[in-house]
Amino acid sequence: MTPLRKTGLWLGVAAFLVVTGWQAITTGAITGLLGFSGFAVVGAVILSSRPRNGVGWHLYGIGLLWTTSTILTVHGGLSDLGEAGTAVATGPAWAEAVVSGLAWPGWVLLPAIGLLFPTGRVESRVGRAIAWQLIVFAVLAGVATTVSSAPLPQTSRVNPLAVPALDAVGELVVGVPGTLWFLALIIGIVADLALRWRRASDLSRLQYRWLVFGLTVAIVAISLSGLWNAVQPGELWVEIWSGLSVLSINLIPISIGIAVTRHGLYEIGRVVSRTVSYAIVTALVVGVYAAVVTSVAALLPELTTVGVALATLTAAALSLPALRAVQRRVDRRFDREHVDAEAVVDDFGQRLRTGVDPSRASHDLALAVERTLQPATLGLWIAGGSR
Template structure:
């Protein structure tokens, strides 16, 4: 009896169907994350998951869909999955009064942040390529396991409800307090994070070409997220409560998504070579936003001193002044920042502007063709330049 012959197209069709199912499940998870985040914001007034963490779920689905073997996408999806499970447990605690849900919800916090740190070890190609990286990966796994168990079994009142932990173990009380809330846990995690940054830096130094640009994107994402959160924290600490302060706080949370966005650009290499333009515009917006906040703070302080009984008027006038200086300052700063961080684009703009000015002053058709070719050569530096004219001239 002859063996059955399989169709040559059956394997590709099966693989395509499997990929579509996986992508569908990933995006269904993103939708569920958004729904749970919206419910958490509505019930607890906490926007962090919906505004600040949803980017990890989206980028994880983008990477993991066509690249199922990439560990960067796996870790992003796992991080979003832990946040989603924590939100569902929080809703069960809030809406159903499930006492057991709170310790499990809290126990997921440490592994979620550890996964964020672990992404640095497999970035950008999804592999741990150094001995130091493998040692740090083991340390991260051990730290996540220990902290999760200690958080789950920590006795005493729980953070949200204040009720005793129903599964708490008294013998672990002192150890849990020292590791989770004391200097031991922070010192261990800080040492691991420092090691991951050193490992990233060593790989960055050895990288070249597109790989170096991938590391630059990650650095940009980290810098934007850290700077935005520092600015929002400072605004909450130094400025009186107002709509602007609330907007800055929400913006700081939202810009946490700069980390997964930068990871997505670096891993997919979509827009990888736009790093100069993005850096120049990010620096320009950061400087001008800081200047506008400073103007707002000075205006509020001055008007409160001059008109102590007109607080609302002072806030309104200060907001208008800050808004009025924002766009002119942004244009002025951007022109100067682009000279440093986006020099290729700036030089190209200067060449085009000079060519246009020359044509206006001396519109000679005989020399325009040669000057156009020279302008293209200076602006784009192609290997060859050709110019087609009607009539074959």
């Protein structure tokens, strides 16, 4: 990439940071700055070294779309400073209408990364069909929302861009039929990603695991934030966790960037395995805790303190055994290399315990090292000889 184009890339990143930073200062809306800065930055990093990489352009495009939406939000004077949490606006209503329409392409771009990852191209015929449908859906939904004659969603003002003749189309696209269509496309993306993962080489599988890692952490963090905000709203630690959960969104582009540039892949199997295991166990323990508390509260409303104590003890007793059971199963799927290595070492140790054949011990040791550590070269020194 030429220095001029590289400068242009980073000017786009700077524009994102300046605009979202200004929005955070003036309105207190920090989601764009904290949650999506990684998309623009990682996209620029990938494109600086790989100018034609589709994944880099996709991430960078999400950053540019957020920048455009934020500029229009600031221009429209939109903020959540009204009474009872309602939004107010000091700028033109058309800006709010366009911001509402841009939300749909933004939602569509996020899952679409699964079609391009990790090569930057849509590899399968099914993937290309899904990609075209996503483009059509994003355009239809964005235009239909922008020209809808319904009151604007944030301030309930009259939409100056309304085209009543298109309301019927809009109801289909952004209503239940369109939502089901979009969900079906997301399911198709997941299925296409799973099939390509299954057929991938060892290195590509490591890249897919990075994507799973970033998605898992972000989804778990955001889900727990929503749960705790519903259970204990306003608590300081809940507010802190909410801020961290917003930051966790950046793990998606960061993990994608690491995978695409193929750095640091050696331990991702273990990282993903532990992440998925703890996510499953956390959801299980939280579910058991909530079920016990609500059950006791319904059956014995006068003993709510006992219910909380019983739920705490039950969740604590369940956590470690559940973690061990889940860990064994998840390791077989996400950290197979580690599981296979442990099996080789255990088999070698068993042969040493049951009987040692001096003529085969060195061969068995060298074979175990090659299968577990996979060194480029291997040398074994034996007293009285060499190998």
